[in-house]
Amino acid sequence: MAPFSQAVAVQHDRNIDGTDVYRGEIDSEWTIGSVPNGGYVLALMIDACMKRQASTVHPDPLHVTAHFMAATALSKFEIRVKTIKNGGMLTNVQADFYQLDRKGVSSHLIFGVINPSEPTDITLNPPSPYARRLPLHRHPSNAPLSNEWSSVYTYRSRMYTTDEPEITVNNAKDSPTRTNSKTIGGGGIDWASWCGFTDKTERITTQSLAFFADAFTNAPMLLEDQDGNAVRKHWYPTTVMTLEFKSPIPPPSQVHAGRTVGVWSTGKFINEPSGRHDQYTEIWTAPCDVGEGGDEGKGPGDEWRDKQVCLATSYQMALMVPMARNYANRKRRNKL
Template identity: 25%
Template sequence: MATAAARAAIGDSEFDRDTAVVPRADEPGTYDIDLSAGWTIIAAVNGGYLLAVLGRALRDALPHPDPLTITAHYLTASQPGPAVIRTQTLRAGRTMSTGQASLYQTDEQGREVERIRVIAGYGDLSALPDDVRTSATPPAMPSYADCVSSDDAPDDGPVTGSTAILERLDLRLDPATAGWAIGMPSGAGDMRGWLGLADGRDHDPLSLLLAVDALPPTAFDLGLKGWTPTLELTVHLRAVPAPGPLRVALTTRNLAGGLLEEDAEVWDSADRLVAQARQLARAPRG
């Protein structure tokens, strides 16, 4: 299992650069960032990337290194460009600390608008006990080589708008959940795939926050098209991931009233369940 020192030694990848936050010397707990257009999808900045940005700010502000649980409410759509993050330490204990953070941007009228608000509990994943008792099993899916790359997607798929985030991911979808790309969704509400970062950077706890929201939405497998905006996202991190690509499985069991849930499981190369998530999203209107 990686140590905190090993995690700190991770190189300056695109993900690291684009989630880097700059503390304000005159405002403790406040950070500036320029949200990168490289992590946009359809009409807005990806929610997993944004969660990783806020997670990095809280990691700097709190005395513990890793988010164990983090919940975000997405209030308004974030856009590429300058943003400010304000954090607050709510409690700092021996093994766990709790904090909250909000990300703000300035709109066209010069008003500061809150985009996201999170509350999180931080600890040290490397210090957790090794005892594991679980009935969960890794998703059954083809090998990395037998899955479908985003390069294989047709030009007339259901995504209209920015797909910049796909250039930063090494994403291979299970063919059983990729039929939507050729107009043949299964209707089951499933999405599965292998996930790495395109520049080869290994995953760590912060990139797990990206991973739970990096695959195409399950709405596509339900036969829907268009943007699926996240309203709320909760992530539980269970372990520091082993090197290598992740396996991510998403499922939706209920779409009602224009809203759907997505349950996510993230497994590492050592067959460990390293992250779980649930989000509530608005179904595409198109």
């Protein structure tokens, strides 16, 4: 068991006909039940691809789409990476995750330069009135700590999260944000939190953004309990996940935390089969780590908000299946 920065590292093993093969072993601390967290697995794949691209003119991942075709297991793995196309502005890369020659995850990544030397004149950043603004209400210096994660999250001691009471209130069944036959648009259910590593030596990295993008509470879990807690005894495996990297990660400073991000997520639909549901997620910089930052954010001033940037956005389709399916994966793990 290891901190995230150690648990996510992969090693180059060999090159076969232009395909680089990286190897490693799933860390048992970064699981939900008996299955590795999907964002953690994607972080491993991004790490392998970044190692392959490090010496090229396109070293930065800009976008990744991953299809999770089978539950991964606590075992050794291989990630096979090859270039699909080299272009003047972008490089397309394919990465596949294998355990015992069984492909569990297949991904397509687009690499480029996330901080170009000649930035475009057209952006939707503050102070533009069209700019997307930080969607969290509380400053991390005074946000209440959350105890939301249960024992099935084996990495809970490595992480901290906070509550957003204003968003929780809006999720209530009697909230004025609920819809009716006269509503145009609207609907859905939201979640947000300041999420960070408890280990003060850890840092936010490109790889860790994949994990944070999968660290939200799924929409079915946020609905008011109507079935005697049955929904909360389910597992929500990711089937498809996209991740777009929006901005370079700023170094730790007085305005940007080193090991904390803001995560905001919303779900609009829950459908059959298997409780299929969507989640859109944004990952933002944080002005400080949770419980730190002095008096900033405790007064009426909101200047700290305009200093924060969106680091990544994500979309995923997930399912809702009995937790017993998750623990059944232990039997398969023992065979790998």
